[in-house]
Amino acid sequence: MANSVKNGCRHPHYLIVTFPAQGHINPALKLANRLIHHGATITYSTTISALRRMGEPPSTQGLSYAWFSDGFDEGPKSLEDQKNYMSEFKRRGSDALSDIIRSNLDATEPTFTGVIYSVLVPWASTVAREFHLPSTLLWIEPATVLDIYYYYFNASHNHLFEQEPIELPKLPPLSTGDLPSFLQPSNVLPSALVTLREHIEALDSSESNPRVLVNTFSELEPEALTSVEKLRMIPVGPLVSSSDNKADLFRSSDEDYIKWLDSKAEKSVIYVSLGSHGDGLWEKHMEALTSGVLGTGRPFLWVVKETKHEEKKSCFVDLIRGDDDKGFIRTINSLVVGWCSQTAVLAHPSVGCFVTHCGWNSTLESLESGVPVVAFPQFADQCTTAKLVEDVWGIGVRVKGDEEGLVGGDEMRRCLEKVMGGGGDGDEMRRNAARWKTLAVDAAKEGGPSDLNLKGFMEE
Ligand SMILES: O=c1ccn([C@@H]2O[C@H](COP(=O)(O)OP(=O)(O)O[C@H]3O[C@H](CO)[C@@H](O)[C@H](O)[C@H]3O)[C@@H](O)[C@H]2O)c(=O)[nH]1
Numbered sequence: 295m296a297n298s299v300k301n302g303c304r305h306p307h308y309l310i311v312t313f314p315a316q317g318h319i320n321p322a323l324k325l326a327n328r329l330i331h332h333g334a335t336i337t338y339s340t341t342i343s344a345l346r347r348m349g350e351p352p353s354t355q356g357l358s359y360a361w362f363s364d365g366f367d368e369g370p371k372s373l374e375d376q377k378n379y380m381s382e383f384k385r386r387g388s389d390a391l392s393d394i395i396r397s398n399l400d401a402t403e404p405t406f407t408g409v410i411y412s413v414l415v416p417w418a419s420t421v422a423r424e425f426h427l428p429s430t431l432l433w434i435e436p437a438t439v440l441d442i443y444y445y446y447f448n449a450s451h452n453h454l455f456e457q458e459p460i461e462l463p464k465l466p467p468l469s470t471g472d473l474p475s476f477l478q479p480s481n482v483l484p485s486a487l488v489t490l491r492e493h494i495e496a497l498d499s500s501e502s503n504p505r506v507l508v509n510t511f512s513e514l515e516p517e518a519l520t521s522v523e524k525l526r527m528i529p530v531g532p533l534v535s536s537s538d539n540k541a542d543l544f545r546s547s548d549e550d551y552i553k554w555l556d557s558k559a560e561k562s563v564i565y566v567s568l569g570s571h572g573d574g575l576w577e578k579h580m581e582a583l584t585s586g587v588l589g590t591g592r593p594f595l596w597v598v599k600e601t602k603h604e605e606k607k608s609c610f611v612d613l614i615r616g617d618d619d620k621g622f623i624r625t626i627n628s629l630v631v632g633w634c635s636q637t638a639v640l641a642h643p644s645v646g647c648f649v650t651h652c653g654w655n656s657t658l659e660s661l662e663s664g665v666p667v668v669a670f671p672q673f674a675d676q677c678t679t680a681k682l683v684e685d686v687w688g689i690g691v692r693v694k695g696d697e698e699g700l701v702g703g704d705e706m707r708r709c710l711e712k713v714m715g716g717g718g719d720g721d722e723m724r725r726n727a728a729r730w731k732t733l734a735v736d737a738a739k740e741g742g743p744s745d746l747n748l749k750g751f752m753e754e
Pocket residue numbers: 315316317318320413434435542567568569570571597632633634635636637652653654655656657659673674675676
């Protein structure tokens with residue numbers, strides 16, 4: 295078999311495969327850029343639906359794309375489509391990936407040296423194995439969350455989940471509400487659980503101690519990174535993309551939100567964004583969130599992204615802006631945008647607090663910017679991240695729901711005042727956030743520990 299060989303070593307060429315969602319595409323792109331920086335070539339593969347939404351993908355020398363159809367090039371339309379999505383993504387994705395690898399291997403000079411696959415794409419490791427290519431999981435959530443899934447799906451540890459607090463090796467004691475939502479009794483997405491189990495099975499069935507690239511850094515989760523003996527977790531984060539080298543699946547707002555932020559006092563603005571899956575929130579928490587934020591009387595910048603439910607969106611925007619005579623005051627003191635450059639917003643000196651759902655990218659971005667948070671987790675890994683934010687890293691406060699998990703406006707306001715207010719807890723969170731900012735930036739910079747880990751991964 296002919297190979298691309300330099301000085302006796304095969305030139306690294308990775309095929310990176312990701313799930314086509316906003317929170318998945320960019321950390322993998324950032325990884326691609328860092329690997330290219332260290333001399334690798336990358337073929338980046340995800341679905342045509344993602345390409346259609348992002349328009350022109352970022353281009354860099356050494357980076358090429360291999361798009362494939364998951365059968366839903368315009369995105370899943372009906373509830374039925376959504377139910378079938380994960381199995382279709384796996385079926386069509388496996389076939390497509392086989393074709394991509396086969397045509398590379400059939401070329402006069404085949405070049406792939408390995409496959410890197412991300413969360414929700416466990417089948418990529420099966421395809422890689424069929425072609426005798428090494429594969430590595432890129433875990434784009436906290437190491438702590440991977441530990442939890444590992445123990446949950448592992449027969450010899452599963453009993454640890456039977457009593458509260460849940461005590462897992464080297465992790466802080468957890469309540470059921472701190473677990474990823476898929477492991478909670480209220481889980482409404484059984485297909486996610488099937489895919490996560492496949493991830494753990496793929497790791498368990500591979501070589502003795504599989505390497506996992508984790509989007510975290512060693513100071514942030516020192517114990518979690520070594521909790522599971524079977525896994526060699528390699529921290530390579532934070533993988534946070536700058537505005538000019540990322541792909542957005544949503545159209546940025548025309549409003550000049552940076553100019554608006556420029557007009558506000560230092561650390562005075564509440565930034566509200568609940569990631570790229572905010573739709574379900576309107577039903578449950580819209581009023582609480584709105585009354586809490588408005589109740590503080592502080593200026594706010596709020597992302598209400600485009601949605602299939604445009605009618606609900608406009609009700610929500612009306613509610614934020616106010617439909618009474620106070621509406622004018624609210625409008626001049628607030629800005630609602632459809633989508634923004636979140637990293638640019640978080641880096642702005644006027645932002646004093648981030649109301650976040652605790653998606654892992656948003657959390658890393660707030661750590662890297664030193665902005666304290668009000669944690670308002672919705673599903674998936676977000677519940678565990680909220681626990682870490684509040685109890686382990688001390689950079690924010692988590693809103694508490696009632697017995698049914700419902701959050702009230704007073705609670706939201708209490709949390710906002712705690713983070714934004716002067717003295718006591720607020721000062722401590724700001725100090726902690728400033729400390730984490732330094733550590734996060736140092737970890738990811740050229741020659742920093744995460745960067746050296748990535749270089750080590752390539753050279754091994
Ligand atoms: O106006 C906006 C709003 C968001 N973002 C970006 O969108 C990304 C959102 O990612 P994340 O915070 O991780 O949230 P989700 O999109 O909800 O991510 C999904 O994927 C993540 C990685 O698996 C999980 O941690 C989350 O729980 C899951 O919901 C971040 O990079 C933000 O900077 C923008 O650029 N502009």
